[in-house]
Amino acid sequence: MFIGETMRRQGTLMALCILSIFLVPSSILFSDLDTAAPVIGPTYHSSFDISTLLSDLSNADPDLAEYTTAQELLDIRDIPGGRDIPILFLGDPKENRPWVLLVGAHHGDEPDSAEAVLGFAQFMVKAYGDGDHRAREILDNVNIAVLPVVNPYGLDTGSRYDENGEDPNRDYPFAPDDAGPHSDGTPLTTAGAMTVHELASRYPISIALSFHTGSEGIYTPWGAPSVGNVTPDGNCFMDMAYVLKRASGRSLPYGPANDFGYLGNLKGAMEDHLYGSMFLSDRLFDPDLALPWSSFTATVELLNRKGQDPDMLGTQEGVMDPGGPEDGTLPMGVRISMAACMMASPSMRGTQTEVDDGCSIDLVMTGTASTGPVLSSPRSDISMVGTHEFLPERYYSGQWDRPDHGAVILNISTVPDPSWPMTHPDADPALAPVSLLSHSRGVAGSPRELSLNFVLEGGSEPVPTLPTVAVGEVQPERPEVGSLAFIELTIDPMGATMTGLTINASCGGTWSLTDIEGGDVIIGSSWYPYELPIASGPTRLDMTLLTDRGEVSAVGMVMTEPSIYILTLTTDVNDPNTMRLLVGVEGTYEPVIFTYGIVRERYDGATLWVMGPYLHTYSTANSGFIDMNVSGLGGDLTFVVCRADGTMTDSRDHYIERDVRIVGATMSLIGDVLALGPALIVQNANGLAPVETYDNSVTFEVEVLKDGRTYYSGNLHFVPKRVLGPEMTEALNDLVTESGLDPEQVHGCYVEYVPVPSGSATMEAEFHAWGGIMTPVDMRSMDFDTGYVDSEPLSVEVEERDDEGDFPWSILIFIVIVAVFVLGITVLRYNAHWREPQPEDADLLPHRINRPQPPHPEGRPSRTERRPTGPFQPRARTLKEGKKGGRSR
Numbered sequence: 001m002f003i004g005e006t007m008r009r010q011g012t013l014m015a016l017c018i019l020s021i022f023l024v025p026s027s028i029l030f031s032d033l034d035t036a037a038p039v040i041g042p043t044y045h046s047s048f049d050i051s052t053l054l055s056d057l058s059n060a061d062p063d064l065a066e067y068t069t070a071q072e073l074l075d076i077r078d079i080p081g082g083r084d085i086p087i088l089f090l091g092d093p094k095e096n097r098p099w100v101l102l103v104g105a106h107h108g109d110e111p112d113s114a115e116a117v118l119g120f121a122q123f124m125v126k127a128y129g130d131g132d133h134r135a136r137e138i139l140d141n142v143n144i145a146v147l148p149v150v151n152p153y154g155l156d157t158g159s160r161y162d163e164n165g166e167d168p169n170r171d172y173p174f175a176p177d178d179a180g181p182h183s184d185g186t187p188l189t190t191a192g193a194m195t196v197h198e199l200a201s202r203y204p205i206s207i208a209l210s211f212h213t214g215s216e217g218i219y220t221p222w223g224a225p226s227v228g229n230v231t232p233d234g235n236c237f238m239d240m241a242y243v244l245k246r247a248s249g250r251s252l253p254y255g256p257a258n259d260f261g262y263l264g265n266l267k268g269a270m271e272d273h274l275y276g277s278m279f280l281s282d283r284l285f286d287p288d289l290a291l292p293w294s295s296f297t298a299t300v301e302l303l304n305r306k307g308q309d310p311d312m313l314g315t316q317e318g319v320m321d322p323g324g325p326e327d328g329t330l331p332m333g334v335r336i337s338m339a340a341c342m343m344a345s346p347s348m349r350g351t352q353t354e355v356d357d358g359c360s361i362d363l364v365m366t367g368t369a370s371t372g373p374v375l376s377s378p379r380s381d382i383s384m385v386g387t388h389e390f391l392p393e394r395y396y397s398g399q400w401d402r403p404d405h406g407a408v409i410l411n412i413s414t415v416p417d418p419s420w421p422m423t424h425p426d427a428d429p430a431l432a433p434v435s436l437l438s439h440s441r442g443v444a445g446s447p448r449e450l451s452l453n454f455v456l457e458g459g460s461e462p463v464p465t466l467p468t469v470a471v472g473e474v475q476p477e478r479p480e481v482g483s484l485a486f487i488e489l490t491i492d493p494m495g496a497t498m499t500g501l502t503i504n505a506s507c508g509g510t511w512s513l514t515d516i517e518g519g520d521v522i523i524g525s526s527w528y529p530y531e532l533p534i535a536s537g538p539t540r541l542d543m544t545l546l547t548d549r550g551e552v553s554a555v556g557m558v559m560t561e562p563s564i565y566i567l568t569l570t571t572d573v574n575d576p577n578t579m580r581l582l583v584g585v586e587g588t589y590e591p592v593i594f595t596y597g598i599v600r601e602r603y604d605g606a607t608l609w610v611m612g613p614y615l616h617t618y619s620t621a622n623s624g625f626i627d628m629n630v631s632g633l634g635g636d637l638t639f640v641v642c643r644a645d646g647t648m649t650d651s652r653d654h655y656i657e658r659d660v661r662i663v664g665a666t667m668s669l670i671g672d673v674l675a676l677g678p679a680l681i682v683q684n685a686n687g688l689a690p691v692e693t694y695d696n697s698v699t700f701e702v703e704v705l706k707d708g709r710t711y712y713s714g715n716l717h718f719v720p721k722r723v724l725g726p727e728m729t730e731a732l733n734d735l736v737t738e739s740g741l742d743p744e745q746v747h748g749c750y751v752e753y754v755p756v757p758s759g760s761a762t763m764e765a766e767f768h769a770w771g772g773i774m775t776p777v778d779m780r781s782m783d784f785d786t787g788y789v790d791s792e793p794l795s796v797e798v799e800e801r802d803d804e805g806d807f808p809w810s811i812l813i814f815i816v817i818v819a820v821f822v823l824g825i826t827v828l829r830y831n832a833h834w835r836e837p838q839p840e841d842a843d844l845l846p847h848r849i850n851r852p853q854p855p856h857p858e859g860r861p862s863r864t865e866r867r868p869t870g871p872f873q874p875r876a877r878t879l880k881e882g883k884k885g886g887r888s889r
Helices: 002-023 047-060 111-129 133-139 152-157 191-202 234-248 270-276 329-344 436-440 726-739 809-832 842-849
Strands: 065-069 086-090 099-103 143-147 205-212 215-220 254-256 296-303 347-355 358-366 383-387 393-401 407-414 450-457 468-475 484-492 498-507 510-517 524-531 537-547 550-560 563-571 578-586 592-601 607-618 623-629 635-643 648-656 662-664 667-670 673-683 699-706 709-720 748-755 761-772 785-790 794-798
Touching: 047 065, 047 086, 047 111, 047 152, 086 111, 099 111, 099 191, 099 329, 111 133, 111 143, 111 205, 111 296, 111 329, 133 329, 143 191, 191 205, 191 270, 205 270, 205 329, 215 234, 234 254, 234 296, 234 329, 270 296, 296 329, 347 407, 347 450, 358 407, 358 450, 407 550, 468 537, 468 550, 484 498, 484 537, 484 550, 498 524, 510 524, 563 635, 563 648, 578 592, 578 635, 592 623, 607 623, 662 726, 667 726, 667 794, 673 699, 673 709, 673 726, 673 761, 699 748, 726 748
Parallel strands: 099 143, 099 205, 205 296, 215 254, 607 785
Antiparallel strands: 065 086, 086 143, 215 296, 347 358, 358 393, 383 393, 407 450, 468 484, 484 524, 498 510, 498 537, 537 550, 563 578, 578 623, 592 607, 592 635, 635 648, 662 673, 667 673, 673 748, 699 709, 699 761, 709 748, 761 785, 761 794
C-alpha cells in the first residue's frame, strides 16, 4: 500500500506538471531566468537600492522632489528581475524653466557614474533643506531630471550590456551603431536608450550630461567621421566644457570628442542624438524620431578604470573640498552637475553698502562662461575682483559717488555669453542652421538678459520715490532687421509726471532711436514701438523713462533676424521642369543659413512640405538663384523661403497643370473579413510609376462607416506582394492593370483586414493617402508630409450573417485539454492502487485493513470471511510490523 501511495503522489505531481504547461504562460516557462548575482560592494548601491533612496528623497520633500520610474511614466518595457529605471525630478516641472538631464550607468560596469548622479540628488536635497544659497538658487530656477541608472540589469550584474547583450549607449537613433552580434542595427531596443529619448522628447532639455568611467575628460559632440570637424555651436561648447572641467577640481582634458583619437567615432551615442537630431534628421534611423529641440551634451569620464574602486569613490563630504581626503568620483560628479545647472540658468545678485562719499556695490555672476567683460553701467565701470575656486561664479565690485541731491537709479545689466549665438567660423554651414543652444537659454530664442537696479541717494534733501519700469515681451519674437517691432513695458509712476520715453536698439555698432512724447507714455502695461537696426544678431534695447524726478532706465534683449525674401519666380526657358527662384538677403554681413522648398495646403488647412526643405547659405548679404526640379509635381504649389528654424519669411504661389498622384483603392469581402485594399499610390511624372514605400514614409488612412456611423478608423499597412494571399494578389493585379502600370514595378500594396459585423449592413470606406520626403529642420514648427489625395468613397453590402453558427474551436480545445488532464489523473490513481477503491484519509488506512468487516447486506461474505483457510492462509500484517512482517524476501 505504501508503494501505491507513493505512486499516487507521483501521479498527482505529474498531473500538476501537465496542468502547469497549460496554465503558466510560455513567456514565463521558457524565458531566461535572472540568476546573475548582484556584484555591488559595501560602498556601492544596486539598482534596487537606488530606487529606494530616490523614493525616500521624494517622500521626505514632495514639493521639491518627485519620484517615478520609466516603466510608470513612459510605459517602458519591464526589465528582468523586477527591475525599474528610477527617475527623480527636482525643481518644479509645472514652471517654465530650463531643464537639465543627468544620466548614469549606461554601462553597468561603470558603477561610479551611478553613484555620482545619485550623490548629486542626495546632496542637493539636503543642501536645499539646510538653506544653502547655491542649492536654493539652482532648484528654484532649474528643473532637473535625475537618472542614476539607465541600465539596471547591467549595474546589478557588473556587465557593460543590458539583459539582451546590447550597449544602451550605441542604441540611439542618430547615426545608430551597425548590426552586431546582439542587434540588427535597429535603435531604441534597449530600455535605457528609449527612456532617455522619451524624456528628451517631452522636456526642453538645455544641458544633458552622460557620466561614464574608463577614461578621464569632458568630451562634447560631434559625431563626425574625422578629427577636426567642428560643432556648429563650438564657441559655446568649448566655453561650457571648460567650466565643467574647472568644476571637476581635476586637470581633465576637454573639447570635441573627435579630437581625442582614443575615443573613436561613436555611433548611436546619447550626446550626438540629443544635440544634432533636431536639425540633421537625414542621419536618423527614422526621421520621425527627431527631437523637438537641441541640447548641449557632454560625456563626463570620471575615472580611467571600470568596475568598483571604493578608494576612489569619495563621499558627499568632499563636494566643496576638491583634492581633500573625502574627494573622489562621487563629489567630482556632484560639482560638475552643479556647474551644469548654474549654466542652464545664469543669474546675478548684488549687495549695496553705503560709504561716506557714495556707495559700494558687490555683485556675483553665476553660470556665465564668457571670458570678456559682461557688465555695464551708464555711470561707471565695474571691475572683476575674483572667481570661485571651481564653480562658475565671478565676483565684481564698483563704487559710485553720492549725487548732490535727490537720488539716481543705478542700472547694472549684462547679456550672458553674447558670442554664443554665432555659428563657429570653422563649422560646415550645412551642418546646423543656427546656434541652437543659445535658443534654449532665453525667451524668444535670445540670450537671457540679467539686470539689477540700485538707488544711489543724494544729499540732505528728501529722496523722492522714483518710478519703476519693467520689461515684458517682445513682438514679434524674432523680428527682421529694419522692421518695426513692439516691446511691452509696465510703468508705475509712483506719483511722478511722465515727460517722455526713449527706446534705443543697438546691434553691431548701429543704432535706431524711438522717441515717445510724455503724453503718450501709458501708466500700467502697454506696447511701445521701436525700429530695429539694419544688422542682425543679439540686439540690446535701452529704455529711458523721463520724469520730473529724473531718469529711470531698463534694458531688454531681442534676437533680430536677417531679411530673406523671394525676388522672382520663373520657369527655366531651357527646362520646363525647373523653377528658378531669385532670393535676396539683407541685414547681415555674416554667413546666412536658411531653408527653401515647396509647400501645399492640406485639406484641413495645415501647411505641409511637398519638396524640401533644403538648407542653403549665403556668405554675405546679397541675392542669388536657386533652381528646383518640379518634375512629378503639380497643382497649387507655394514656393517658400524660411529661416533656419522653419519660420516662413516669404512665398510665391504657382500652379502646374499636371496630375501628380493617382490613388487606387478597393474594398471587398473575403470570407468573414472586410478587406481594405489593395491600395496603391502612383505618380505620373514621366509615365506612371509607383511610389517607393519600403521606407514607411507613405501612410494610407481609411475610415469605414457602417450605416453612416464610424465602424473602423486606422491606417493601412504596406504588405509585400510575396506574402499576399491568392485573392488579394489577384485583386492587386487587376488594380495594376487598370492603372496602366508595369506589374514588375509593383512590389506590394496597402492592406488592412477588418472583421465583418453581424447582420446586414452597408459598409462605406474613404481613403486618404499621405506621402513624405522626410527632411525636417525644426519639428516644432513644420509638418513634413508631402501631400494627400482623397479617393472616391467605396461601399459593399454585407448580407445577413449568423455569428452563432461559427464553431468555437478555442473552447473545444480547452475542453479536450481538461478531459485529458482528468483522465490522466484517474488512470494514474487507479493503477497505483491495484484497481481498489481507496480511502479518503490515508492516515486511517492501516487501521482499516485489520478492522473486521461487517456482513454484506445481501448475505455475501465479507472480505475477511472470503480469505482462504488451511496451512497456506496469509497472515495480515499489522502497522507495527510494516514491511518487516513475515519472512524476508
